[in-house]
Amino acid sequence: MNRYRDDPEAVRALVHEDCVHRDVYLSPEIFELEMRHLWRNTWIYVGHDSQVPNAGDYYTTELARQPVIMLRDVEGAVRVLMNRCAHKGASLLSAREGHCEGGLLRCPYHGWTYRLDGSIRTIPIKSGYEGTGLAASSAAAGIVPVRNVAIHRGFVFARLSETGPGFHEYFGDALSSIDNMVDRSPLGRLEVAGGTLRYLHDSNWKMFVENLNDTMHPMVSHESAAGTAKKLWAGRPADEPKPMAIEQFLPFVNGYEFFDKMGVRIYDNGHSYTGVRYSIHSAYSAIGDYERLMDQAYGAERAREILGEVRHNTVYYPSLTIKGAIQAIRVARPIAPDRTLLESWTFRLAGAPDSLLQRTLLYTRLINAPTSIVGHDDQHNYHAIQEGLATDGNEWVSLHRNHTGAEAEGLAGDYNGLSEVSMRGQYRAWARFMTLDMPPASARS
């Protein structure tokens, strides 16, 4: 298949202002190009620095299907290295997390060892390389580093390519959602806690990312889950304290007006968040003496400001979505055009009562787990799109809701919550970063 490679015009033609061609979800070639261009020209979430608290601690993951190591070096800096021995290419670390014994990475195949900055420390029987071209080869440089790494308040991002925008240019004010999540800690610090849910989806990664700011679906998709919870709770006295699970389920079946007035804010480069005015997390009960601790840490006025910002989902296109108000994030790991791994990570707010983490964990279990009844219906619908798009007769996916001609001038700004503008923004970014480093079609031989 070679329909789109090195043909930026053909790729751009898949995206219109108000609809996209089904190939963006179905085509194996487009998926390969996404991994080669979109997921390399943009800033991808790697992990959180609290996963590697001490020098020599590491965490392994994948970026655009390439295995990488996130570690803390001897100076205390977080580095991202390609998980590949400079010699024959074996991945150096296979555990998900651990500690580099003796401050070294050692290849399990031939025992080459590396310092935490990736440089070669020793090669067994090095005399065997005397007079060879090794010193001038790519192997001598040691482990290939990911050169473009940025950390924002503990959140580690990487850009794999040498092209593409700088970190702050790319995310801009969208970083305010991460800021709000971290500010919710009286100590201004998050710690990964509570384990990682890993949920396999038989659908394209974009089904999930688009869904995060799709507010037209909860009352339909989640009627059976949240609606059942609502029905079971109905008839209880209004002043009876709701169990946390009921509090978390009920807003999913709020009406269209609730989600419309919630609002959506669009940033450049595909980022957005729903819940400009309030969100499904706004009506949760206060917890213990958390608010008092926040007042002490920030002063009452600033504390109210932080806790009054209750955003719903923020999309850090293309790889990360966060819920600052409950300290839970989801990370998309594309596997194939119709296969995606979704990871859910949760955080403890340093200095806050344990009950906040417990609320976070309840939410992520109810909504994000492979056992979640909310997740089941979402997953079903993503797969249904994957299936339905295979049909002939209509090759285009509608993103028309609340589209106006004014969007041609630029998308950044606030919109009504039910608008599909966040998806239109994502595809604008998609077309841009897919073709940023593609040679023009005329260069095709």
Add this chain to the structure above:
Amino acid sequence: MTDAPATAAELERFVYDEARLIDEKRFDEWYELFTDDARYWMPLTRGQPDGENHTSLFYEDKLLLKVRIERLKNPRSFSQHQPSWCQHVLQRPVIEEGDAGTGRYRLRTPFVYVESRMDTQLVLAGVVSHRLRRESGALRIELKKVELTNCDAALPSIQLFP
């Protein structure tokens, strides 16, 4: 408490019957097997100390179990258009603890669990522990803890009850 001590045969029978109620989708009857303060727990990691301070796959109280059971009856449970079916295959339960005086028992049962829907089939294995107690003469579940062999793996949807 005047109840006679539970016999090994009665305890084993209980575990087999409990699994059978799930496999036959007799969920309302299954629900009645749980005490009011019961938990149905499937940890996310090995040796996980609790379900409050660490995420689990299931950590359901009776209310959440009820939500799941009632949802399965809802015609708009889209992920169950073509319903899932499951089958537990149990090894013989071992009685780990038994106290006829308090009427409390704990059983350990290795299992294989198959959940299928349309053309896909998911196979899970692990060990289930039942903590049982006598209530009004009948054995009831205080805690059903399902420890999967691959609890930390990337998993597809699990829609019924391993």
